[in-house]
Amino acid sequence: MVSQAHIRTSGFNNTTRLKKLAAKLFMTTALVGTSMVVLSPVSAVAQGAASQVSAEKQFNIQAQPLANALNSFGRQAGLQISLASAVTQGLSSQSVNGSFTPSVALSRLLKGTNLSFDISPEGTVFITGEQQSTAVGEAVASDAITLDMITVTAGGFAQSVVEAPASVTVIPREELEKKPYRSLIDAVRHVEGVTMIGGDNGDISIRGMPGSGTLILVDGRRQNSTRELNPKSGNSVEDNWMPPIGAVERIEVVRGPMSSRYGSDAMGGVINIITRKVADKWTGSLGADMTVQGNSHSGNSQQGDFYLNGPLIADTLGLQVWGYKKLRDEDEIIGGFNKEDNLNGTARLWFTPTENHDFMLEAHRSRQRYWAEPGMSIKPADKEFERDYKRESYTFAHTGRWDLGTSQFSYIYDEASRDALTAGEPDRWMPSVTNHTIDGSFVAPVGESHMVSIGGQWRRQKLDIGGMRNGQLPPLPDGTPATGQLVAEVDQWALFVEDEWRVFDSFALTGGVRYDNNSIFGDQLSPRLYANWQPTENWAIKGGVATGFIAPTLKEYVPYIGNGQRGGATTWGNPELKPETSVNKEIGIYYDNLDNFTANATYFHTTYKNKIANSGSRCLNAPNGQPSNSDGCWTGADGRPMSVYFNVPEAVIQGVELAARWGITDDVALSGTYTYTKSNMKTAGIDIYGFPLGQADGLAPVATPRHVVSAKLDWQAHEDLGTYVRVNYRSKDNQGVNWGGGSKPMNESAGDLLTFDAGLSWQVNEHFTVNAAVYNITNKTNYNPDRTNSYQYIEDGRRFWLGARTSF
Numbered sequence: 164m165v166s167q168a169h170i171r172t173s174g175f176n177n178t179t180r181l182k183k184l185a186a187k188l189f190m191t192t193a194l195v196g197t198s199m200v201v202l203s204p205v206s207a208v209a210q211g212a213a214s215q216v217s218a219e220k221q222f223n224i225q226a227q228p229l230a231n232a233l234n235s236f237g238r239q240a241g242l243q244i245s246l247a248s249a250v251t252q253g254l255s256s257q258s259v260n261g262s263f264t265p266s267v268a269l270s271r272l273l274k275g276t277n278l279s280f281d282i283s284p285e286g287t288v289f290i291t292g293e294q295q296s297t298a299v300g301e302a303v304a305s306d307a308i309t310l311d312m313i314t315v316t317a318g319g320f321a322q323s324v325v326e327a328p329a330s331v332t333v334i335p336r337e338e339l340e341k342k343p344y345r346s347l348i349d350a351v352r353h354v355e356g357v358t359m360i361g362g363d364n365g366d367i368s369i370r371g372m373p374g375s376g377t378l379i380l381v382d383g384r385r386q387n388s389t390r391e392l393n394p395k396s397g398n399s400v401e402d403n404w405m406p407p408i409g410a411v412e413r414i415e416v417v418r419g420p421m422s423s424r425y426g427s428d429a430m431g432g433v434i435n436i437i438t439r440k441v442a443d444k445w446t447g448s449l450g451a452d453m454t455v456q457g458n459s460h461s462g463n464s465q466q467g468d469f470y471l472n473g474p475l476i477a478d479t480l481g482l483q484v485w486g487y488k489k490l491r492d493e494d495e496i497i498g499g500f501n502k503e504d505n506l507n508g509t510a511r512l513w514f515t516p517t518e519n520h521d522f523m524l525e526a527h528r529s530r531q532r533y534w535a536e537p538g539m540s541i542k543p544a545d546k547e548f549e550r551d552y553k554r555e556s557y558t559f560a561h562t563g564r565w566d567l568g569t570s571q572f573s574y575i576y577d578e579a580s581r582d583a584l585t586a587g588e589p590d591r592w593m594p595s596v597t598n599h600t601i602d603g604s605f606v607a608p609v610g611e612s613h614m615v616s617i618g619g620q621w622r623r624q625k626l627d628i629g630g631m632r633n634g635q636l637p638p639l640p641d642g643t644p645a646t647g648q649l650v651a652e653v654d655q656w657a658l659f660v661e662d663e664w665r666v667f668d669s670f671a672l673t674g675g676v677r678y679d680n681n682s683i684f685g686d687q688l689s690p691r692l693y694a695n696w697q698p699t700e701n702w703a704i705k706g707g708v709a710t711g712f713i714a715p716t717l718k719e720y721v722p723y724i725g726n727g728q729r730g731g732a733t734t735w736g737n738p739e740l741k742p743e744t745s746v747n748k749e750i751g752i753y754y755d756n757l758d759n760f761t762a763n764a765t766y767f768h769t770t771y772k773n774k775i776a777n778s779g780s781r782c783l784n785a786p787n788g789q790p791s792n793s794d795g796c797w798t799g800a801d802g803r804p805m806s807v808y809f810n811v812p813e814a815v816i817q818g819v820e821l822a823a824r825w826g827i828t829d830d831v832a833l834s835g836t837y838t839y840t841k842s843n844m845k846t847a848g849i850d851i852y853g854f855p856l857g858q859a860d861g862l863a864p865v866a867t868p869r870h871v872v873s874a875k876l877d878w879q880a881h882e883d884l885g886t887y888v889r890v891n892y893r894s895k896d897n898q899g900v901n902w903g904g905g906s907k908p909m910n911e912s913a914g915d916l917l918t919f920d921a922g923l924s925w926q927v928n929e930h931f932t933v934n935a936a937v938y939n940i941t942n943k944t945n946y947n948p949d950r951t952n953s954y955q956y957i958e959d960g961r962r963f964w965l966g967a968r969t970s971f
Contacts, residue, residue: 222268223611224259227668228700230757232256232272233290234323235668239608240265241321241569242282243313246290250278251757316380316415316435318663318673319424319616320569320606325703325753328663328673328693330356330418330765330820336411336439341885341924341934343454343964344408345466345489347379351434353873353891355820355836356418356765360865365956369418370767371816371840371867372431373774375713376743378421380435381406383602384558384575385428391596391626391716392552392581403505403531404554405436407487409448409470409968410509412439418820419767420711420747422689423675426620426657430711430745441481441513445473445971452934452966457942461959462492462500481513496946499540499957501533501550519565525558527577547586554579568607571618575600594718597625612665616675621656626717628724651717651724654682669697673707683720684742687712701757706750713743715775719808725799732780733799734806741773741810751820759826766819774811774844774864780804784853797852809851814864816842835874840867863896868915870894883926891918914945916958934966 224235229251237244242265259271269280269288280290313321317329324331332354343349348367351357360366366374379386386404414436421429453465468487475482486508493502507529514522531552535541541548556577563570580595604618628649661675676690693707718724720740725733751765783805785797792798797805818840825833842863846856872892879885894915922936942961 219262219264220268221262221608222259224256224268224272226256226258229254229256229273229276230700231668231697234326236265236269236272237288237313238320238322238326238614240268243287243321244290244323245287250290254278314415314417315437316383316417316433317421318614319604319618319661320614325697325705325755326671326695328671328691328695328705328707329421329709330749330751330767332416332418332822334414334416336408336413339408339411339414340932340968341887341922342936343452343966345464345491346403347405347414347434347436350405350414351416353836353875353889354416354418355822355838356432356767356818357416358838358840358867358871358893360867367434368865368867369416369432370747370769370818371842371863371865372745372769372771373865375428375775376431376711376745378425378429378433380425380433382438383435384573385600391624391718392579392594403489404507404529406438406509407450407468407470407485407507409450409468409970410438410483410485412437418765419749420689420691420709420745422711423677423691423709424659424661426677426679426689427655427687427712427714427742430713430743439470439472439483441474441483441511442472443474443477445471447471447473448968448970450966450968452964455963456959457961457963458959460495460499461962462494462502464489464491464503466490479515481515483509483511483513485509493534493536493539494957495539496957497540497542501535501540504530504532506530519563521562523558523560523562525556525560527554527556527558529554549582549584551582551584552579553582568605570603570605572603573601575602595627597627599623609662614663614665616661617659619656619658621654623652623654624717625650625652626721626724649723651721653717655714656680671695679712681714684714687714687742701755703753704751705753706748709747709749711745711747713775715740715742715808719775726777732778732804732806734777734779734808735799737808740775740808743771743773743775743810745769745771760824762821762823764819764821767817769816771814771816771864772812774814775808776811777808778806778851778854780806781854783807783851786852807851811844811846811856811859811864812849814842814844816840816864830879832877833874834877835872837873838871840869840871842867866896868893868896884923886923887921889920891920892916916943916945917941918943922964930971931969932967934964934968936964938962938964 220240222236222239224232224239226232233244233246233251233256236242236259254276256272256276257274259268263271265288266282273280273290278290280288282288314324314327314331314333315321317327317331324333334350334354339350348359351367352359356370358368358371360368360374367377367379368374369377381404414434417433417435419432421433425433448470449468451465451467453463455463466487466489468485470483470485472481472483474480487506489503489505491500491503494500507527509525509527512524514524516522531550533550534548535545536547537543537545554577556575558573558575560571560573563572576597576599578595578597580593582593599622601621602618603620604616606614606616609615628651657677657679659675659677661673663671663673665671671694673693673695674691676688679687679689681687689710689712691707691709693705693709695703695705697703717736718726719736720738721736722738724736726735747767747769749765749767751763753761753763755761782794782796784795785791785805789805790798792804799805818838820839821835821837823835827833842865843861844859844864846858847860849856870892871894873889875887875889877885877887892915918938919940920936920938921940922934925933927933939959939961944958944960946957
C-alpha cells in the first residue's frame with residue numbers, strides 16, 4: 164500500500180542542504196585533488212592486469228583443436244584473447260594440466276604450432292604467426308574485432324562471444340570511431356535484435372520490448388537510476404549519460420532477459436559499455452566532429468571530447484580523466500529535435516597497493532539541457548519551455564584476486580534532477596532522485612569443470628517530487644494537507660548464484676537464479692538455464708530459457724505523483740500495479756569457416772505479462788463519488804482530466820535475428836544483420852474505467868518495425884584509407900498501440916524507410932585520423948508536416964559528417 168512507499172512531506176530541510184553542500188565539496192575535491200573513479204565488475208588497472216599474467220592459476224585443458232583450447236585458456240586465465248580465426252585453422256593444442264602462470268601455460272599450449280604471443284599492458288593476449296608482416300598483423304587485429312571478441316556481461320567473467328550463455332554482440336571502439344557517436348542509439352542501431360522506438364529521438368528496444376526493459380550499464384554500473392525523471396519511463400535520457408568515444412574499449416549488447424544476474428530492468432536485454440583500463444604509460448586523445456544538415460529546417464550539431472590516461476606512481480597509482488561537450492541546433496519542424504546542450508566529465512583514481520588488489524574512486528558530473536521555441540520544434544500556439552537534467556555520482560570499489568577466485572565490491576552514490584520550466588506557468592515539476600547502491604560478487608572455479616558466481620546487491624532509491632503542482636496535491640491518508648516537497652522511498656536487496664558446468668569440453672550448461680526483495684512489491688525469483696554445444700570447431704549451437712521482470716517505478720506506483728500528458732491530462736500513480744514479467748526461450752546456431760566467413764541465426768519467443776501502460780488523454784468514466792468535467796471525463800486532484808497506469812495482461816513476442824560477415828578478399832568485406840519481430844497483445848474483454856482495451860487485442864505492445872535490415876560493404880582502398888557503403892531498411896512498424904492519443908486511433912504505425920550511407924576513414928599518420936560520411940544520401944524521410952496529429956517521428960534527412968581525432 165501507499166504507506167509501504169514511505170511517503171512523507173517536508174518543508175525546508177537544513178540536513179538536506181548540508182548533505183548537498185558536502186556532496187558538491189566532495190565533487191570539487193575529487194576532481195581537483197584526488198580524481199575519483201567508478202568500479203565495474205570488468206574494469207581493472209593495467210597493474211592488476213599484469214598480476215593476472217604473473218600469478219599462478221589452475222589449468223585443465225585437454226589436447227584438442229587449437230581454437231577451442233584457446234577459448235578454454237582465456238576463460239580459465241581470465242584474459243582476453245585476440246587473434247584471427249584463420250591463424251588457428253588446422254592446428255591442435257597440447258594438453259595443459261596443473262598450476263602455472265598464464266604465460267607458461269600458453270607457451271605449453273602453443274608448443275609445436277609455430278605461433279607466438281604477446282601480452283599488452285592492458286592484459287590482452289595477441290597471438291600471431293611467425294611470418295606475419297606488420298600489415299597482416301594489423302589485419303589480424305581488425306579481424307579479431309569481429310570474430311573473436313570477449314564478453315563479460317553475460318556470465319560475469321571473460322568468455323568468447325560464442326561460449327557466452329546468451330546472445331551477445333560486441334562493438335569495438337575502432338568501429339565506433341568511424342561514425343557519429345552522439346548517443347548510445349548511434350552505437351547500437353545496426354545490432355541484430357535492436358530497434359529504435361520513436362526514431363532517433365526515442366528509446367532503445369531489444370527484441371520488441373519497451374525501452375524500460377533495456378538495462379544500460381557502464382562497466383557494470385546501472386545508468387537506469389535516473390529513469391524516474393523521464394516522463395516516458397524509457398531510456399532516452401540514459402542514452403546521453405554515456406562516456407565519450409575516447410574512453411570506450413567496447414560495447415557489449417546482450418539480447419534477451421538477464422534479470423537472473425542484474426535484476427529489474429534487464430527484461431529485454433543489457434547494454435554494457437566497457438571503458439578502457441588505465442595504462443602503464445601516459446596516453447590520451449582529442450576528438451571533434453560536426454554534422455551539417457542538407458535540409459535547412461533540421462538542426463546542425465557539433466561535439467568535442469577528450470581522454471587522458473596514465474600512471475601517477477608506476478605500478479601503484481593511475482589516473483583517468485575524460486569529458487565531452489555536445490551541441491545541436493533546434494529543428495524548424497513541429498515535433499522535431501529541440502535545441503540541445505550536453506556536458507559530461509569524469510575522473511577516476513586507481514590504487515594498486517599489491518598485485519592482487521585494486522581500489523578505485525570516481526567522480527562524475529553531467530548535464531543535459533533542451534530548449535524549444537514556438538514555431539520551431541513546437542507548435543506556434545505552444546509555450547516556450549526548457550528541460551534541464553543534472554546528474555552527479557561517486558563510486559568506491561575494490562577488486563581482489565584471491566587463491567580461490569576474484570571478488571568485486573562497489574558502493575555507488577548518485578543523484579539526479581530534472582527542472583522543467585514553461586514560459587508563463589508558475590507550476591514547475593522539479594523531481595530529483597537519489598540512489599545508494601552496494602554491489603558485491605565472487606567468481607571462482609570449483610573442481611575441474613565448474614565456474615561459480617555468487618553475489619548480492621542492496622539499493623535504496625528516494626524520489627523527491629519538488630514543487631509538483633504546489634497547492635493542488637490531495638491530502639495525505641490521515642487528512643493532513645500535502646504541502647512542501649513530496650518524497651517516496653523504496654529499498655530492495657538481492658542475492659544471486661550462477662554456475663557454468665563444463666560437462667565436457669565442447670558442452671557447457673549454465674544455470675542461475677536471482678532472488679529480489681522489494682519493500683513495496685515483495686519477492687521476485689528470476690531463474691535461467693542455458694546450454695552451449697560446439698560439436699566441431701566450425702559450429703556452435705546454444706539456447707535456453709530465461710526470465711525477466713521490471714518493477715514499477717515510484718512515479719507509476721505512488722498515487723500522489725502526477726505525470727502530465729500532452730493532451731492536458733495528468734497520469735497518477737496506481738498502488739495496485741504488478742511488476743512486468745517475461746519468459747524468453749531462444750535457440751541459436753553459429754558458424755565460422757575459420758577463414759573468411761562467419762554467420763549466426765537465433766530464434767526467440769517471449770511471453771510478456773503485465774506490461775505497464777497509461778491511458779494518456781483518453782476520457783475515463785469517473786467512479787462513483789469522483790468528480791468529472793463538462794465532457795463527463797473523470798478529473799483528478801489537480802482539476803485536470805484523470806489518467807491512470809494499468810497492467811496489460813499478456814503479450815507474445817517472437818522473432819528471428821541474423822548476422823553474417825564475409826571477407827571477400829583481404830581488402831573487401833561484406834557484413835549485414837536482419838531482424839524480424841512479430842508481437843501481439845491479448846486484451847479482449849478488458850475495460851479500464853470505460854476505456855475498452857479490447858481495441859488493442861492483437862496489436863503490438865511496442866511499435867517496433869516488423870523487418871530491419873542493414874548491409875555494409877567495407878573496402879580497404881589503401882593501407883591508410885578505408886571506405887564503406889551501407890544500405891538500411893526499416894519496414895512499416897508493427898501495429899503499435901496509441902494508448903493515450905485522445906481521439907486518435909489506437910492502431911497507428913510509421914511507414915517503411917530505405918536509406919543509403921557512405922563514408923571513409925583516413926589514417927593521416929600514427930597519431931591523427933580523419934573520418935567523413937554522407938548519411939541518408941537519397942534524403943528519404945517519412946515525416947509529413949501536414950499530418951502533425953498522426954503517429955510519426957522525426958528523422959534527419961541527408962546530412963554530412965566530418966570528424967577528426969588525434970591520439971598520443
